[in-house]
Amino acid sequence: MSHVVSPIREKLVTGGKSYHDVTHDICKQVEGEPTKEWKWAFGISCIIFAYGAYCLFYTWWQGIGVWGLNKTVGWAWDITNFVWWVGIGHAGTLISAVLLLFRQKWRTSINRSAEAMTIFAVLCAASFILAHMGRPWLAHWALPLPNAFGSLWVNFNSPLVWDVFAISTYLSVSLLFWYMGLVPDLATIRDRATTKASKFWYGFFSLGWTGSAKTWARYEYMSLILAGISTPLVLSVHTIVSMDFATSVIPGWHTTIFPPYFVAGAIFSGFAMVQTLLLITRVVFKLEDYITIEHIEMMNIVITITGSIVGIAYLTEFFIAWYSGVEYESYAFINRATGPYWWAYWMMMTCNVISPQLFWAKSIRTNLMVSFFLSIVVNVGMWFERFVIIVTSLHRDYIPSSWAMFSPTMYDIGDYIFSFGLFFTLFFLFAKFLPVVNMAEVKSVMKGVSTNYPAKKAKASTKTDE
C-alpha cells in the first residue's frame, strides 16, 4: 500500500527499480553459479574454520589447561569472546524487531542479513560456552534434566543457569523469526526455480506459501507479536549476560550499571558488525540500489548514539568507584586505567568513545571507506572492553602474592580463530543459498520511497486470454 511519505525523505531504493527488478536482482545470486569472489571467500573461510576446528578439538581433547589461564585469572579469552559474540548477535533482532515496532522502513533492506548474522554470532558465542566448560560432553548438565544423582537439579538462582536459558531461547526465537521472514521469499525462489533440486528444496521450506490476503494479514500480526516479544527478549539476554558478572562480589564486576551498559555496548558492537558485513555484501552482490548511503548513514547514527551511551557508562563507572568509597572498587578502576593493562583500557576508550564521535560530521558518516574502517575499530574496541572488564578485574587479586598476568597461548588464539571461521563460513553459505535482502518487505515499502513510484502506468495493456 502506498504510504504517505514526506518529500524530504531519502529514497530507500534507488535506480528506478520495479517489483520484478527487485525479485531479479536478489534472486540472481541464489540462482546463478557461485561467482569467483564467492568461491575464494568461501574457500578461505573454510581453511580458517578447519584450522580453528583443529585448535578447538585439541582444547576439548586436552582440557582447558592448554589455555593461558592461571589460578588468578580463571576467565580470560573464552568469556571475552563469548560476551563479544553475544553482543554482536544483538543487532539483528534489534534491527528487525525494534525498528519494526518503530516503523523504521529503512530496516527492510538490511534486516535479513543482520538477522542471519545474529544467529551465526550466537552460535559462535555458544562454542565458547561449550569450550569453557572443560568437559563439553557434559554440557547437558546445565539443563534441568532428571539425573542419576537423585535428581539433583540445576540451581535456578544462579545467573549462569539464567544465561543458559536466555541464550538458548534467544537463539531459537531468532531462528524462528528469521525463518518465518524467509518463507515468502523462499516461495519466490521456488516459483522461479528451473532445476529439480531447487524446486524441491525451496518448495519444501516455503511451506506451500501462496500469498493470499488472509495469510498475509495473519502473517503481519504474527510478525508484530514476534517483534513485540523479541524486543524485551533481546534486552533480557545481554542483561542476563551482564548479571554473570554483576551478581558476583569481584570489584569491577559488582556494579548495578552493568545491565544497561552491556545492552548499549551490545547494540553498539552489533551495529558495527552489521555495518562491516553490509559494506562488503553490497559491493560483492551489487546491491548498491538497496543498501544505499542512507542506510549506511542511519547505521552510523545508531553507532554514534550507542557509543556515546557506552562512553557515559565508562565515566559513570569510574565516578561510582570513587564515590562508593570502597577502596577495592577504586583500586580495580585505577588499576584498569594505569596498571599493567593500561594499553587495553585506553585502546577501549579510544576505539569506543572517541572514534564514533567522528560520525557527527556528515562527510565522515557518508564515506564508505571511513565507515568500514571505523566499524572494525568499534569491534576491536568492544573486544577490548570485555577483555578489560574480565582480565583486569581478576589479575590483581586481594593478596598481592597471587597477582598475575594473562598471556594467551596458541589455543586461546586458535579457538578465537575458530569462531571467525564458523561465522564467515555460515555467512557465505547463507549469502549463496538464501536471499540476502527481504524481497517482500522491500517491495512493500517501495511505493513512495522508490525513485520511479508513484508513476502512474497506462491502463492500455488490458488483454484477455481464455
Add this chain to the structure above:
Amino acid sequence: MSSTNNYILGVYDDEDEVLHAVSEVKSKGIKIEEVYTPFPIHGLDTALGHARTRLPIAAFMFGCLGLVCAQALINYTMVFDWPMIIGGKDFFALPDWIPITFEGTVLFTAFGLVTTFCISNDLYPGKKPEILDIRITDDRFVMAINVDKNKKSAADIKKALKDSGAVEVNVK
C-alpha cells in the same frame, strides 16, 4: 485448485489498483474468493471482509502457558523435590526466578504462535502450493473469483475485472 476452469483471475500490476478494484468489483455484487499478492497490502483483508485474526489471543494463551510451565518446573525442583539452602535465601526465591520465567514465557509464545499460524493457514514443510499464477510471488496481484459461487455470468465478471483496471483476465 483444480483445473476445472471455474476460476476467473484478474491480474493487476499495482497494489493500489488491486485495493480499489476489490471494492469496485464487490460493489457490483461479485463475490471475491481471495486476492493473492507478493507482499502484504494494508487494508486488503478488511476490504475483502476477512475477519480479524485471533492470533494475538492464541499468543497470549501460549505466553500464559509458558509462564505457568516455567514456574511449575522451578517450584517443583527448587522447593519440593530437592530444596537446597543457597546463600541463606528462602527455598521459594521468586525474584531469582524472574529471568527464566520470562524466557519460558517468550519461548512458548513464539513457538506456539508460529505453530498456530502455520496450522491456521495450512502451511507445513513440503506442502505442494496451489499456485494460480506463477507471478504472484514476483510482481503481480491476482484477484481470484469462483464462477460457481457467483450468480453473475463469466462474461460479466470478466468485464467487471477489466473495468476495475486488471491488466489481464485469465481463466483457470
